[in-house]
Amino acid sequence: MAHNPWLQQGRGQARDGVAARPPQRALDRYQLRHLLDGVVAVSVNLDTRTVLQRIVEAATDLLGARYGALGVLSESGQVTDLITVGIDDPQLCAALGLPQGHGLLHTMLDDREPLRVAEVDEDPRSAGFPSGHPVMRTLMGVPLMVRGTLYGDLYVADKMDGTPFDDDDEGLLTALASAAGVSLENARLYERLKRAAEHFQRRMLPVIPDLAPLEAAARYEPASELLRLGGDWYDAMVLPDGATCVVVGDVTGHDVEAAPLMGQIRSMLRAVALDRCGPPGLVVSRLDHALMMFEDPPTATLVFGRIERGRGEGEGYTFGWSNAGHPPPLLVGADGSTRYLAPARHGIPVGIDASVPRFSHEHPFPPGNTLLLFTDGLVERRDQDIDTGLSDLAEQAARLARAPLEDLCDALISRSPKVFDDDVAVLALRTPPGRLDTVTDTPPAC
Structure with a gap:
């Protein structure tokens, strides 16, 4: 936000040897520029x-004011939130509480007209200040309207x-209040659309079935920005041959169209x-060919895997998988x-070239071990290398390693910042205690 050094220092002061107050003829242009700065800042x-x-x-x-506040109203006209500038002590703000809806501010809200008071303590409509409140001599406020509805009151003092x-x-x-009303309406519409898009994305994700004796848990966290929301998914099911199929994927590109493509x-x-209950590479290759039916094939990175139990009694598990351009x-x-x-x-990601071979890999999945499949939103940050x-x-x-899977998934999601640069999907699986047998590698399938 652009700051006004002239207003901050006071109109009667000088700054760097130059008269603080600009010529009267330039004042309108000066104020207009800072009004536009303010409009941009809130937009x-x-x-x-x-x-x-x-x-x-x-x-x-x-306005070069020492104090400022915005009270947000409920539908019944009660103040439900108060945003302040100039009172820096959070304990004081908490102790003062929310305005009670009477006095000068109550008059302004009732009239829905701007209010200007030269001497607060001398105005008969004033209800005074609560104990500990900074004493304010002059006050000006305006009602804040959003689509013709009273949203709150914006006021400055001294x-x-x-x-x-x-x-x-x-x-x-x-x-400024008029422009702010437009910005607030845009913010409300944006949040409403984001909630709808997130709800749509979540509804398209499956409920993980009972995969016993394997344990399983999954999480999805949407991106903080609407334009980056959608396209990550997880899935798991038991195949006809008894193997457990697992997948985590990420559609290329993130916008409101990503969820349907996913x-x-x-x-x-x-x-x-x-x-086709075949090796993972064969399954992914067949998906590639199926995507070629589209005139403009959707693309995605993914890991598709099979968890298989050994053939002998008490034998361990094997994880077989194929990686299509996805985090390992x-x-x-x-x-x-x-x-x-x-x-x-x-x-490479699926949906690009069906002639490129796909590879199947196998690795022992020992008893009591945990397998994590995840999308890049869990490990990528704008300010750090993915290896970090x-x-x-x-x-x-x-x-x-020994925490319950639900707790593990919660912890992995919470390790991320509150603002997510990208969607996050996590699928965790754990084998039961048992005996581990040696498993051989499988040749590539395409």
Whole structure:
């Protein structure tokens, strides 16, 4: 946000040897520029809480006020939230509580008109300040409207230069409040659309069935930005030959169209896997050929795997998989050891070229071990290399090697920041205690 050094220092002061107050002829242009700065500041974000904070900051900067506040109203007219500038002590803000809806502010909301008071303590409508509240001498406020509905009140107090608020100030605050109402409506529409898109994405993800004797858990966390939401998925099912089929994937590109594409690819992969109980590379190759039916084939990265039990009584499990351009699975031993299953030969994303061979790989899946399949949103950050994210994930998973799978998934999701750059899908599976037998490698299938 652009700040106004002239207003911050006071109109009667000088800055760097130059008169602080600009010539009167330039004042309108000066105020207009800072009004536009304020409008831009409240319009660049689509998170409602951030927009509210920006509005108050823009108002105090624009008018050179010491204090600013925005009260948010419920449908019944009660103040449900208060965003402030100038009162920096959070304990004081908590102690003061929310305004009670009477006095000067109550008058402004009832009239739905701008309010300007030169001496607060002398105004007969004033109800005074609660104990501990900073004493404010002058006050100006405007109602904040969103699509014709009273949303709250925006007010500022005590200009830095000690002068009362004037007509120009009222015009600036009214103009800012009008622009703020548009920004708030945009933020509400954005959040409503984001919730709908997230709900649609979640409805398309399966409920993990009972895979006993294997344990399983899964999590999905949407991206924080709407345009990056959608396209990650997980799936698991028992195949006709008794093997457990698992997959985690990520549709290329993230927008409101990604979720339907994810649904198409997931359904096609399920159909191919159920029809052809073959090596993972063969299944992924058949998916490639199926995607070629589209005029513009959707593309995705994925890991498709089969968990198979040994043929003899008491024998262990084997994890067979094919990787199509996706982050490698992580195998976590019961003793806390970790290993990324990342053979040299891996494939390109599906939907690009069906003639490229697919490879099948196998690795023992020992008793009590945990297998983690995940999408890149769990390990990628805009400000760090993916290898750092992979290393951090392995370290945390090692510490939770014996934790219940539900707790493990929760912990892995919570290790990420509150703002997710990308969707996150996690599928965790664990083998029961038992005997492990040696498993041989399988040649590539295409």
